[in-house]
Amino acid sequence: MQIQITGKGMELTEAIHEYVEKKIGALDKFYDKIIRAHVIVGVENHHHLKGQIFICECKLEVTGNSLFASKNEKDLYKAVDKVRDYLEGEIKKHKILQREKDRKDKRQVRNNKEYKD
Secondary structure (H helix, E strand, O other): OEEEEEEEOOOOOHHHHHHHHHHHHHHHHOOOOEEEEEEEEEEEOOOHHHOOEEEEEEEEEEOOEEEEEEEEEOOHHHHHHHHHHHHHHHHHHHHHHHHHHHHHHHHHHHHHHHHHO
């Protein structure tokens, strides 16, 4: 899987880059058909009275679909963790739906062959 990381309103340090790659890259073990991940990490500007609010957004391109998650937290690492956890659940749902679709397609092909014979 290719991982593209972008900073928004902040400088991407090596530690942040490695952490995001480690967490988002770990999603590969749940689904091996992830093509690309585009991750945006940064600071939201309109919450200045509440202190710094960090945002993490991730768009996963998987076969046949795109999955998206966005989380805000006071700690950047927590935001990355929450996005990863949310996408893990979405990947599992996507796998189930994909498996059901594949089974349905196989049944239709089998039924079409029976009618032709």
